[in-house]
Amino acid sequence: MSSEGLDVPAVECTGLVYSLGDNRAVDGVDLRVEPGEVFGLLGPNGAGKTTTIRAITTLLPVAPGMVRVFGLDAAKRKMAVRRVLGYVPQQLSADAGLTGRENVALFARVFDVPRKARAAKVAEALEIVELTAAADRMAKTYSGGMIRRLELAQALVSSPRLLILDEPTIGLDPIARTNVWDRITTARAETGMSVLVTTHYMDEADQYCDRLALMHQGTIRAEGTPAELKAGIDPGATLEDVFRSVAGGTLEPTGGDFRSVRGTRRTATRVG
């Protein structure tokens, strides 16, 4: 019980390192996400946020002891880690050739939601994200905000203990962004799950995250509550000021490779 009890951190990274070719994308990250909190990972393009997320989600091979999710070692117990995760990647990952309900039902199946409970669980997940009325429409007819909410339903249908969202509101208009965050907040309040989110939007991080870590060049440069981080700069500072102080206020020449930038732009175009 101790390793999977409520007192263990939702995520614990210890000296996490990962290289992409010659580039040390993540260079000694120590990170702790407490159970039930919304934790934001901020940083400029190429800071190592997505690589960190991919290590936590078991997509990248890491050494034993570097990443633990609810006490489960991501190197040794991949299947057990995946079973507690709900994951929404940066790209628009809903299948346009299926209805909303079919998209969610697929993830109910691959997370082994029992057959008798499946239809009800799918309906409940769709209700949480307010897509019940559109559930039987093809996903290709959804707006960008609706697709994001559908992906949220896909992630929620397995009742995850940890929800991981990689740039969930990228490319959305302000109303759709608020709507997506409202659904995340509602689901979190109802379930008590932990949320780990990456975002570029400082206002979102300030408003919705309990704690934040700012990454730059593969390392965590600052960590704390939004209030603590702002107070660390000066009393009137905004999170943007904190971001600038960490990132240096200039564009990184290595900020995000071609594929990641292309992927981000493609996502923004598709939701826009």
Added chain:
Amino acid sequence: MISAVSEAPAVPLPGSAERPAVVTALLRMQAMCVVELQKIRHDRTEIYTRAIQPALWLLIFGETFTRLRAIPTGNIPYLDYLAPGIIAQSAMFIAIFYGIMIIWERDSGVLTKLLVTPTPRTALVAGKAFAAGVKAVIQAIIVMVLAAALGVALTWNPLRWLGVMLAVVLGSAFFSCLSIAIAGIVMTRDRLMGIGQAITMPLFFGSNALYPVALMPAWLQVISHINPLSYEVDALRGLLLGTPSELPLDYLVLVAAAALGVFGASALLPRLAR
């Protein structure tokens, strides 16, 4: 209403932890096949357009070569001889480009999301491979009906048709895994498209789909004997036309090829997610 989601235990789900890997693989195969059928139900365009090429092979190539009598096929007309080859070929054409869909799924985040589910890589690849078989089976049925309409003396024994479906599914599983494995190596759609086109015709011409192996030069006979398409065609011909065939060997080779394909593609699949 939300409570049922919220109150449900996050992990583990009943029985899932102790379940044998083969059961997980079968459940994932079922999930992927259901998705494939749902997609076909929503949009049948691909099914219709893919039927054009095999129809042309039968109508033009088959009818012409039947009249030419250039290829000795014993006591059966060439069109009859050709029909099982075209069924196998059309199923292979669907499967051999399946890796493009995997690359598209990689780019769109679908693959990444599936890789973060409690699904072993082999189960995911097996699921995808047999989902490709769903399309191939539908394609095979269309070609069989077309062949029957052209006067090919096919069997109507349902057990033999089941055997045909099994051979088509196993063949498609192998070729789709081959495609996924190549996708894992070349990583991009354009390269895979080029390689797919480069190997499709050699696989087709290096098999017994169009002509008997005995007519081939020795070096091509060797290729034909290591080409799973030859065993698929042999099984289809034996089942549909009643020609002499080595069904146990055919199925053995097809099962072994599909298993090898699943393991090979599983080893290369994670490269696409990095």
